[in-house]
Amino acid sequence: xxxxxxxxxxxxxxxxxxxxxxxxxxxxxxxxxxxxxxxxxxxxxxxxxxxxxxxxxxxxxxxxxxxxxxxxxxxxxxxxxxxxxxxxxxxxxxxxxxxxxxxxxxxxxxxxxxxxxxxxxxxxxxxxxxxxxxxxxxxxxxxxxxxxxxxxxxxxxxxxxxxxxxxxxxxxxxxxxxxxxxxxxxxxxxxxxxxxxxxxxxxxxxxxxxxxxxxxxxx
Amino acid sequence: xxxxxxxxxxxxxxxxxxxxxxxxxxxxxxxxxxxxxxxxxxxxxxxxxxxxxxxxxxxxxxxxxxxxxxxxxxxxxxxxxxxxxxxxxxxxxxxxxxxxxxxxxxxxxxxxxxxxxxxxxxxxxxxxxxxxxxxxxxxxxxxxxxxxxxxxxxxxxxxxxxxxxxxxxxxxxxxxxxxxxxxxxxxxxxxxxxxxxxxxxxxxxxxxxxxxxxxxxxxxxxxxxxxxxxxxxxxxxxxxxxxxxxxxxxxxxxxxxxx
Numbered sequence: 001x002x003x004x005x006x007x008x009x010x011x012x013x014x015x016x017x018x019x020x021x022x023x024x025x026x027x028x029x030x031x032x033x034x035x036x037x038x039x040x041x042x043x044x045x046x047x048x049x050x051x052x053x054x055x056x057x058x059x060x061x062x063x064x065x066x067x068x069x070x071x072x073x074x075x076x077x078x079x080x081x082x083x084x085x086x087x088x089x090x091x092x093x094x095x096x097x098x099x100x101x102x103x104x105x106x107x108x109x110x111x112x113x114x115x116x117x118x119x120x121x122x123x124x125x126x127x128x129x130x131x132x133x134x135x136x137x138x139x140x141x142x143x144x145x146x147x148x149x150x151x152x153x154x155x156x157x158x159x160x161x162x163x164x165x166x167x168x169x170x171x172x173x174x175x176x177x178x179x180x181x182x183x184x185x186x187x188x189x190x191x192x193x194x195x196x197x198x199x200x201x202x203x204x205x206x207x208x209x210x211x212x213x214x215x216x217x218x219x
Numbered sequence: 220x221x222x223x224x225x226x227x228x229x230x231x232x233x234x235x236x237x238x239x240x241x242x243x244x245x246x247x248x249x250x251x252x253x254x255x256x257x258x259x260x261x262x263x264x265x266x267x268x269x270x271x272x273x274x275x276x277x278x279x280x281x282x283x284x285x286x287x288x289x290x291x292x293x294x295x296x297x298x299x300x301x302x303x304x305x306x307x308x309x310x311x312x313x314x315x316x317x318x319x320x321x322x323x324x325x326x327x328x329x330x331x332x333x334x335x336x337x338x339x340x341x342x343x344x345x346x347x348x349x350x351x352x353x354x355x356x357x358x359x360x361x362x363x364x365x366x367x368x369x370x371x372x373x374x375x376x377x378x379x380x381x382x383x384x385x386x387x388x389x390x391x392x393x394x395x396x397x398x399x400x401x402x403x404x405x406x407x408x409x410x411x412x413x414x415x416x417x418x419x420x421x422x423x424x425x426x427x428x429x430x431x432x433x434x435x436x437x438x439x440x441x442x443x444x445x446x447x448x449x450x451x452x453x454x455x456x457x458x459x460x461x462x463x464x465x466x467x468x469x470x471x472x473x474x475x476x477x478x
Binding site for chain 1: 298
C-alpha cells in the first residue's frame with residue numbers, strides 16, 4: 001500500500017505543478033497566437049507544437065543533453081547555487097510541462113479565436129482597458145477552452161512516461177508517476193499493483209473527461 | 220512582451236522549485252542511487268528495506284533498460300550503481316572510463332522451458348523436435364537478450380530447424396509469460412526467475428546450461444564526485460549486494476546464486 005500511495009502522491013504533485021506552470025506560460029502564448037499574423041508567429045507556432053511531434057523519450061533525451069554536466073546550462077545553474085535538476089521532481093515537472101504545453105495552447109487558443117471580435121471592440125468603445133476587456137468579456141467566453149486545456153494538461157502529466165523516465169528517472173517515491181508505475185509493476189510481476197494503478201488511471205481519466213464536458217459553456 | 224515576462228517567471232519558478240532540493244543531501248542521510256531493470260523491482264525493493272534497517276544511508280531505486288541507464292550515466296545522471304544483465308553495456312561503461320573499480324557478478328539466471336499450467340506437451344526440451352503445428356514463444360533475438368539466449372540454445376541442441384517456422388517472437392519476458400499464461404503459445408523459453416513468479420506457467424525442464432552462454436547480472440559502480448559520506452554509503456551498498464542476505468533473496472526470487 002505504501003508503494004501505491006507514493007505513486008499517487010508523486011503523480012498528483014507533478015500534475016498540479018506542471019498544470020500551474022503550463023497555465024502561467026501558455027496563456028500569453030495562446031493569446032498571442034489567437035491574434036492575426038505578426039512577425040515571428042509561424043516560428044512560435046512551430047516551437048510550441050514541437051513536443052507533440054517528437055516521441056516523448058526523444059523529448060527526454062534532448063532535455064538530458066541540455067542538462068549535460070559539461071554544458072552551459074548546468075554551469076549557469078551551479079553559478080546560481082542550484083544543483084542539477086536531473087533525477088529530481090523538478091525534472092519530472094519540466095518533462096510533463098513540455099509535453100503538455102502544446103495541448104493547453106491549442107485548446108485555449110481555439111476558444112480565444114472563437115470569441116467574436118465585435119464583442120471585444122464594443123467593450124473597448126465603451127472605455128474598457130485591455131485588462132478589463134480580457135477579464136470581463138474574453139475570459140467568460142473562452143473559459144471552456146481554458147478548462148479543457150487545464151484538464152488535458154493534468155491528464156497528460158499524470159500519464160507521462162517516456163520523457164520523465166529519461167530525464168527524471170523512474171524512482172519510486174520521488175519521480176515514479178502513474179504511467180511509469182504501471183509499467184514497472186507489470187515488468188516485475190506485480191500484477192495486482194498494476195491493475196490497481198490502472199484502475200486509478202481509468203477513474204481519473206473518466207473524471208477529467210466528465211469535468212471537461214461539464215465546463216463547456218452552454219450555447 | 221507579456222510572453223517574455225511569463226517565460227522569465229516560468230524559468231525562475233522551475234529552477235528554484237523546492238523539489239530541486241530532493242537531490243541535495245544537506246543534513247540528511249546520504250543516498251545511493253541504484254539503476255536496474257524493472258524486472259528486478261520486486262527483489263530490489265525487498266533488499267532496500269533490509270539494507271535501510273541495517274544502515275544509515277538510503278537507497279533510491281531507478282528502473283530502466285540497460286541501454287537507457289548507460290545513456291543516462293554517460294550524460295551525468297547521478298546514478299551510483301549500475302545493475303545490468305548486458306555484458307555489452309557494462310563493458311562499454313568500463314571502456315568509457317565511467318566505471319569505478321571492476322564490475323562484480325551480482326546474480327545468475329537460468330533458462331527454462333515452460334508450458335501453460337496443466338498442459339500435456341512438451342514433457343522435455345527434446346520434445347520440441349516434434350513441434351508440428353504448435354507454437355514456441357521466444358524473445359526477439361534482435362531486442363531481448365532472453366531471445367538470443369534461446370536461439371543459441373535451440374541451435375546448439377539441433378532443434379532450431381524444427382522450431383524456426385513455428386516461433387512467436389515477443390518483445391520481452393513479460394510478454395512471453397503472458398503468451399504462455401493465455402495459451403497463445405504451447406511452450407516458451409524464459410528466464411528461471413520469470414517462471415518462478417508466474418502462476419499460469421509451469422516449468423517443463425531447465426534448458427541444459429551447456430547449450431548457451433551463462434546468463435549473468437553484473438553490478439558496477441559509477442565514477443562520480445562524491446562526499447566522504449556518499450563514498451562510504453556506496454561501499455556499504457556494494458558490500459550488501461555481495462552479501463549472503465542478498466544471495467538468499469536472489470534465490471528466493473528465482474535467480475541463481477552468483478558463486
